[in-house]
Amino acid sequence: TIYDVSGRLVKSVPLTTNSLSFGTDLQPGIYFLKVDGVNIGKVVKVGK
Numbered sequence: 001t002i003y004d005v006s007g008r009l010v011k012s013v014p015l016t017t018n019s020l021s022f023g024t025d026l027q028p029g030i031y032f033l034k035v036d037g038v039n040i041g042k043v044v045k046v047g048k
Contacts, residue, residue: 001013001033001034001036002026002031002032002033002034003031003032003034004029004030004031004032005029005030005031005032010026010031011026015035015037026048027048028048029047029048030045030046030047031045031046031047031048032044032045032046033045033046
């Protein structure tokens with residue numbers, strides 16, 4: 001799940017593999033990528 005710096009949901013992307021490519025359609029800026037899974041839960045700050 002991708003959120004903007006205001007905490008608004010930007011995009012929800014299902015995680016089906018160990019690799020994920022996203023963001024080609026996003027405007028430049030700072031985003032937060034939240035990954036939730038069976039054995040993982042992490043938020044990562046990313047910039048585009």
